[in-house]
Amino acid sequence: MQASKGLLAALALTALSSAVQAADEVVVYSSRIDELIKPVFDAYTQKTGVAVKFITDKEAPLMARIKAEGENTPADLLLTVDGGNLWQAEQMGILQPLGSQVVKDNIPSQYRSSNDAWTGLSLRARTIVYSPERVEEGELTTYEALADENWEGRLCLRTSKKVYNQSLTATMLETHGAEKTEQILKGWVNNLATDVFADDNAVIQAVAAGQCDVGIVNTYYYGRLHQQDPQLKAKLFWPNQNDRGVHVNLSGIGLTKHAPHPEAARKLVEWMTSPEAQSIFADANKEFPANPNVKPSAEVTSWGEFKADTIPVEVTGKRQAEAIRLMDRVGWN
Numbered sequence: 072m073q074a075s076k077g078l079l080a081a082l083a084l085t086a087l088s089s090a091v092q093a094a095d096e097v098v099v100y101s102s103r104i105d106e107l108i109k110p111v112f113d114a115y116t117q118k119t120g121v122a123v124k125f126i127t128d129k130e131a132p133l134m135a136r137i138k139a140e141g142e143n144t145p146a147d148l149l150l151t152v153d154g155g156n157l158w159q160a161e162q163m164g165i166l167q168p169l170g171s172q173v174v175k176d177n178i179p180s181q182y183r184s185s186n187d188a189w190t191g192l193s194l195r196a197r198t199i200v201y202s203p204e205r206v207e208e209g210e211l212t213t214y215e216a217l218a219d220e221n222w223e224g225r226l227c228l229r230t231s232k233k234v235y236n237q238s239l240t241a242t243m244l245e246t247h248g249a250e251k252t253e254q255i256l257k258g259w260v261n262n263l264a265t266d267v268f269a270d271d272n273a274v275i276q277a278v279a280a281g282q283c284d285v286g287i288v289n290t291y292y293y294g295r296l297h298q299q300d301p302q303l304k305a306k307l308f309w310p311n312q313n314d315r316g317v318h319v320n321l322s323g324i325g326l327t328k329h330a331p332h333p334e335a336a337r338k339l340v341e342w343m344t345s346p347e348a349q350s351i352f353a354d355a356n357k358e359f360p361a362n363p364n365v366k367p368s369a370e371v372t373s374w375g376e377f378k379a380d381t382i383p384v385e386v387t388g389k390r391q392a393e394a395i396r397l398m399d400r401v402g403w404n
């Protein structure tokens with residue numbers, strides 16, 4: 072009797088301590104690379120003692136894995152890029168509302184799901200890159216104007232298979248409707264200097280190398296290449312400053328539907344949207360903080376101020392299927 076009572080007590084203690092242990096960790100499935108997220112999670116662990124475990128993979132397999140794991144998923148949070156991807160995760164039913172007033176106070180509503188399924192953490196502009204040698208800054212005005220005849224044979228684009236271009240197209244559909252957007256995309260395809268590229272770096276390098284004069288890319292790719300080569304023969308331009316503004320997308324995070332540690336996960340997200348974490352996270356990838364009270368790094372600030380499109384980023388998901396069909400129809404490979 073004595074022994075088994077002791078054993079029970081020991082078991083109870085073990086159960087209790089493993090429960091405490093479990094609450095003191097958060098598991099993140101991340102499509103962002105280790106170098107970007109590890110400093111943020113390390114800072115959080117140092118501050119709170121809460122361990123943050125993460126695995127990294129591309130967003131599609133991570134989302135499929137959360138779906139397949141169902142109630143048994145070890146994942147508390149899904150961290151990925153682009154409103155189009157986060158919206159997909161929301162549609163798959165693998166997220167639950169964050170339910171945090173702190174997050175709502177820290178991040179403007181245009182950068183969050185209207186169903187509270189995810190929040191933006193950092194922002195990136197998808198803007199025009201140009202050759203200062205072959206383009207006068209005054210020649211550039213809007214994304215739409217890159218469809219004009221004077222850009223024939225001068226434009227470089229990334230493949231339409233990448234969600235970034237699908238999201239940009241989705242926002243144009245929202246602004247202009249299908250007919251006008253189709254005309255614009257046809258003009259872009261018609262103006263291509265060469266086949267589409269696999270990534271944004273290749274577009275910037277093609278502009279710098281003289282293969283084309285203008286392209287459309289995410290700002291942080293420019294930042295990385297410019298850091299490697301300060302003499303890079305390419306510059307950023309902020310289009311649509313007299314109308315809707317520059318297309319801004321995000322990286323963001325959502326709480327999984329069957330998160331084992333929802334409270335701890337919520338606290339981590341709240342901290343990630345706070346000024347303290349926002350700088351670490353945004354600066355690591357040369358992005359803009361999603362919390363408007365936090366200033367971007369000196370380097371990002373040096374690209375100049377611009378007016379950003381105020382369309383809710385979730386539009387990129389809502390109109391994604393339509394965007395893909397349209398890009399296909401105009402022959403954007």
Ligand code: FE
Binds near residue numbers: 289
């Ligand atoms: Fe990227």
